[in-house]
Amino acid sequence: MRAREAYRLPPDKQEKLRRAVRLEWATIAFMISIIVLLYFTLGSSQAVKTAWFEDILSLVPPIAFLIARRVEQKEPNGAFPYGYHRAISIAHLCAALALFGMGAFLLFESSMSLIKAEHPTIGTMRIFGHQVWLGWVMIAALVYSVIPPVILGRMKLPLAEELHDKVLHADADMNKADWLTGLAAIGGIIGIGFGLWWADVAAAALISLDVLHDGTKNLSSAVKDLMDRQPARVKDGEPDPLPDQIRTALRTRSWIGDADIRLREEGHVLTGEAFVVPAGEPPDLLALLEEAAREAEAMDWRLYDLAMVPVRSLPDPERGGGSRGGDAGAERAFTAEDR
């Protein structure tokens, strides 16, 4: 099979990607330190336990990112003629599943504790010859566990948008969930300190709703991307304006009578076909098509392996089925139902 040409990220994006890789390694290192620290202060506080479990789960997105990054770099070959870009989409699915699973687990655990009215018992710990209430120790550990995710998550968000990297974005969501649960756990322990046994679980239940929301959003986006829906923005999941821009640019060419485009996401890159109806019988159509493809690809760094397909006519928008108007209509219907 004929493999695609290898894709090269523009130099400025490569630099950003290297930063993202460094950030993810830093995330793993910080998370492991937090997991170890929290392990030694785990008491019977539900919120602390959940925060701890969540910190373990939050290792999934960075690991998925780093593995996918490795795989994605491989060049297309006979066995994988389309290349390895989808590794990023699969990593996004893994990260989204981790986030969703965490939210679901959090909600289940905290509601169970609330229903059973479990009174968390927190005793003391001997530190430097003093019997200190373990609640203070937990709060100190949680404060430490909150700071790195806040900083790392904020550093990841702009990178994720610039790199069109949904794994990184899901990971930033995970970091947000991390520090939110950390803060909730602190509030819960202070609540326990004041004799409010339910403060802890109520805080955890509240946070779980937010985490579950982020998880569902990411899960749905990851599945849809794998199903080749139209490209969507990393930031908010709204349809990407790029396909329309390309279509408009193509239609302005004098030798093109009509044009349309079909794009999908493969991890960082966007790929697909542009259909053009030549106006009349232009001489040297091949050269014109090649030039149009080059210029279209230059419109955005993510565009990769755009196939320029000359067609006699585009399907009539008036008729249903595979028509262009029908396509666009179907797309609109899909989006409307979807949101």
Add this chain to the structure above:
Amino acid sequence: MRLPWLLLAGTLLGGLAGCDLPRDPQGTLDRVTGGTLRVGAIIAEPWAVREGEVATGVEAGLAKTFAASLGSDVRWNFGAEGELLAALERHELDLVIGGLTRSSPWSKRLGFTTPYFTSQVVVGAPAGTLAAAGRLNGVRVLVREGSATAKYLEDEGAVPVRVPDLSAADGPVAAPEWELRRLGLQPGDHILYRRAHVMAVPPGENAFLVRLERFLDGQSGEIEGELARTRP
């Protein structure tokens, strides 16, 4: 996170540290102070022994001293472990004593103190006859019948000899160190397992628990001596 936020958070936490935390959801400490401490005693020599309407023993003594430190009177209740702990879980008792250890499955449903005393179960023998540490393979070791210790001995390759009474032993015996000393035997170095002794409080009564743990922490030096004074 910017500096003002950190300062604000720090001030808040500092302010909280000034409050008298933690507090009890059911107010056990407040009720008990200057009032009555309802203690459930599981009969377990030498930790709690019944003498008429009161309990004696190492943990009973600790409970009495603790009650005195709160200016409260002790009301003793005797019963089976499950019965007393179930009452404790429902706040019908304030404290349960009697040889409870940290490994109890009740630890998830109640408040257990951090271990105030850890006894090591070892093999001991009359002074001078103690075999080299760790060489338990094939050795016949006396152990009280109905004790988990026999299984630990088997796991180490020793041959447990289950007897109803250890006082007549003239060879190696497996028991907690304090018991070996009480029998006039010299404890060896090889630890079969540990028993981390705790007391139980109602679930979630953190102020009361913290108060008790601070008290027990101050007593830990006395436990060995108290144990040595007990007689079977």
